[in-house]
Amino acid sequence: MTAPSPLTQQPARYLCAVLLVSKDPARLMRFYRDVLGIPLGAEEHDDTAVHYGCNLGEVHFAIHPLENFGDANAQPGAVRFALEVFDLPGTLDAMRSKGVSPLFPPRSLGGTSLLTAVQDPDGNVVELTQLSPEWFESLHRAQERGDGMLAHWQQRHADHRQA
Numbered sequence: 001m002t003a004p005s006p007l008t009q010q011p012a013r014y015l016c017a018v019l020l021v022s023k024d025p026a027r028l029m030r031f032y033r034d035v036l037g038i039p040l041g042a043e044e045h046d047d048t049a050v051h052y053g054c055n056l057g058e059v060h061f062a063i064h065p066l067e068n069f070g071d072a073n074a075q076p077g078a079v080r081f082a083l084e085v086f087d088l089p090g091t092l093d094a095m096r097s098k099g100v101s102p103l104f105p106p107r108s109l110g111g112t113s114l115l116t117a118v119q120d121p122d123g124n125v126v127e128l129t130q131l132s133p134e135w136f137e138s139l140h141r142a143q144e145r146g147d148g149m150l151a152h153w154q155q156r157h158a159d160h161r162q163a
Contacts, residue, residue, distance in 0.1 A: 014149040017060040022076050022122050025051060025063045031120050032063070035098050036083065056083075058149050077123030088114045088130035102128070 022028040029052040032038040038061065040052040053062035066076075085091040088106055095101075095118065102116040103125070109115045112132040117125050142148065146155070 018081050020063045025065045028063050035100050080125040082127035082129045085128050
């Protein structure tokens, strides 16, 4: 009997992509690009229809037409995720100037973190979060000890080279 691969022994630890499905991906792309400032660009690969994507930190963010997921029973408006905005009041002012209002007034997440949400044209709820300095300090400590996605990949790659 062979030993299990080290990959099968490790839990999922990182979010690597957020994929939204839309009946009108171009309209949804314009909301995220023009209202939230996410630098989405057209993508087309393998056998998928044109969709829009970009990397946000270590996470790939993409908006796909329904036909790209026809076998997965995908429906628009079923996603809720959070974006770090660093300046929530300034972000809300910019969004209001484009006709977009938050679903509720900013509230505390504990400490100095703030949270509100908006709804995109497909009905997805997008949390807008201004995280506290303590959260970023915790993230920095994790990266310093090598507990990030890239560090784990580099270690795994080095282990496989030696094997």
